[in-house]
Amino acid sequence: MPGTAYFGIQTQRALRNFCLTGQSIGKYPELIQALAMVKKAAARINAALGDLDQAQATAICVACDEIIAGELHDQFVVDLIQGGAGTSTNMNANEVIANRALEHLGYTRGQYQHLHPNNHVNLSQSTNDAYPTALRIALVLASRPLSDSLAQLIASLRKKAQAFSSVIKMGRTQLQDAVPMTLGQEFSAFAITLEEDQQRLHEIHQLLAEVNLGGTAIGTGINSRPEYRSSVVKALAEISGLALKPAHCPVEATTDCGVFITLSGLLKRLAVKLSKISNDLRLLSSGPHTGFGEIRLPPMQPGSSIMPGKVNPVIPEAVNQVAYQVIGSDLSVTMAAEAGQLQLNAMEPLIAYNLLQSLRLMTAAITMLDNKCIQGIEANREHCARLLQNSIGIITALNPYIGYDNASRIAKQALETGARVSDLILEEGLMDEELLDRVLQPRSLAGLRP
Numbered sequence: 001m002p003g004t005a006y007f008g009i010q011t012q013r014a015l016r017n018f019c020l021t022g023q024s025i026g027k028y029p030e031l032i033q034a035l036a037m038v039k040k041a042a043a044r045i046n047a048a049l050g051d052l053d054q055a056q057a058t059a060i061c062v063a064c065d066e067i068i069a070g071e072l073h074d075q076f077v078v079d080l081i082q083g084g085a086g087t088s089t090n091m092n093a094n095e096v097i098a099n100r101a102l103e104h105l106g107y108t109r110g111q112y113q114h115l116h117p118n119n120h121v122n123l124s125q126s127t128n129d130a131y132p133t134a135l136r137i138a139l140v141l142a143s144r145p146l147s148d149s150l151a152q153l154i155a156s157l158r159k160k161a162q163a164f165s166s167v168i169k170m171g172r173t174q175l176q177d178a179v180p181m182t183l184g185q186e187f188s189a190f191a192i193t194l195e196e197d198q199q200r201l202h203e204i205h206q207l208l209a210e211v212n213l214g215g216t217a218i219g220t221g222i223n224s225r226p227e228y229r230s231s232v233v234k235a236l237a238e239i240s241g242l243a244l245k246p247a248h249c250p251v252e253a254t255t256d257c258g259v260f261i262t263l264s265g266l267l268k269r270l271a272v273k274l275s276k277i278s279n280d281l282r283l284l285s286s287g288p289h290t291g292f293g294e295i296r297l298p299p300m301q302p303g304s305s306i307m308p309g310k311v312n313p314v315i316p317e318a319v320n321q322v323a324y325q326v327i328g329s330d331l332s333v334t335m336a337a338e339a340g341q342l343q344l345n346a347m348e349p350l351i352a353y354n355l356l357q358s359l360r361l362m363t364a365a366i367t368m369l370d371n372k373c374i375q376g377i378e379a380n381r382e383h384c385a386r387l388l389q390n391s392i393g394i395i396t397a398l399n400p401y402i403g404y405d406n407a408s409r410i411a412k413q414a415l416e417t418g419a420r421v422s423d424l425i426l427e428e429g430l431m432d433e434e435l436l437d438r439v440l441q442p443r444s445l446a447g448l449r450p
Helices: 009-017 028-050 056-067 087-102 117-121 127-165 182-209 230-241 248-257 257-285 316-337 348-372 380-391 390-400 405-419 421-427 435-438
Strands: 168-173 176-182
Touching: 009 087, 028 056, 028 117, 028 127, 028 230, 028 348, 056 435, 087 117, 087 127, 087 390, 127 182, 127 230, 127 248, 127 257, 127 348, 168 380, 176 390, 176 435, 182 405, 248 405, 257 316, 257 348, 316 348, 316 421, 316 435, 390 405, 390 421, 390 435, 405 421
Parallel strands: none
Antiparallel strands: 168 176
16 A cells, blocks of 8 residues: 555555546545445444444544545545446445544554454445445435536526517428427427426436445345344435435345436436437527528637638537437446346446436536526527518418418418418408408417417
């Protein structure tokens, strides 16, 4: 063990073996804090049951509190992706906590005869219950910023929906003129579709709250007291502030990765929705004179090294790319979850890597989209009105009055001649002007009350 290090030989072996992502577990503070919470809960209950000296337990708990507060994270150095079902991560935590606890007891690091990483810090535990329990807690902690950023984005979209509620425009299906709507309705739909996923995220938190801590190696609880399991989960709930509960069947919970697939699937679903919204923003702002041009995105930077004055929709484009990464990560999580064998899934480190990375990426992308794009969007009201007036899409509203065949013929004639639909209707006497004006009131066309 290097003189300045708190980790030990097991961590050093993992450092030599696993040099894969270049990202250590210390780069994911939620996972480190969750591991410390697990170790603190175990020490507290082991002492209460008489299996751990109270002075040792106190020293372990103090060391864990320091880690929970953000200290010593640079000592968690093993690669997030590793063989061994997370054993290297667990041992990194055991060694750091043991060596820091030894200092609190007045000893020097490495004097394990007084407090041992396995015998004391890892007492009544296995990697197979400590690691997945910590991962579940970490995912809840890491998803809170996502939920907060999503709530802010939804609020911004609703604010824009209100601001654009009087902007009548042409809706489109398959990129062709459909029927009128308001720009506010379009932005309101963005908000509502994201609200659905925000609610699903809260539901997944409840699934993540069921932990297999106390199951030890394969869920049978070997090397722990019968009363340990319920007590340690209760202690962990108090320490973490989460409504944790023991798994109904620890054997099943030790092998099952279903909740990770569910969370990954939700992140993929949210990524698809955000990408679709970004696609729409890019289309609606295209131009400025040769595209849709119905909205103006805030200009963020010059868009070309060769074309002066060009400004690109760089923020939605970046969100698209984050979405594609998260969608790809979902497949990795799926395959890793499928790879479980018998009583354990050894691929949970890959699941941790992808889920924690996706949560971080999605949070950053949503915050960026909100702050650097949505809040600064402006409506091109006059252009929206011109497009609506010149569109043949309004003919759909006239079907009940002139019939589908007449409507089709008028639409074709308008398209071929460039004449306005309303002028052709009046020329043929298919409707009188008063009725036509009433039917073609913009608010009525958009399904709103006059």
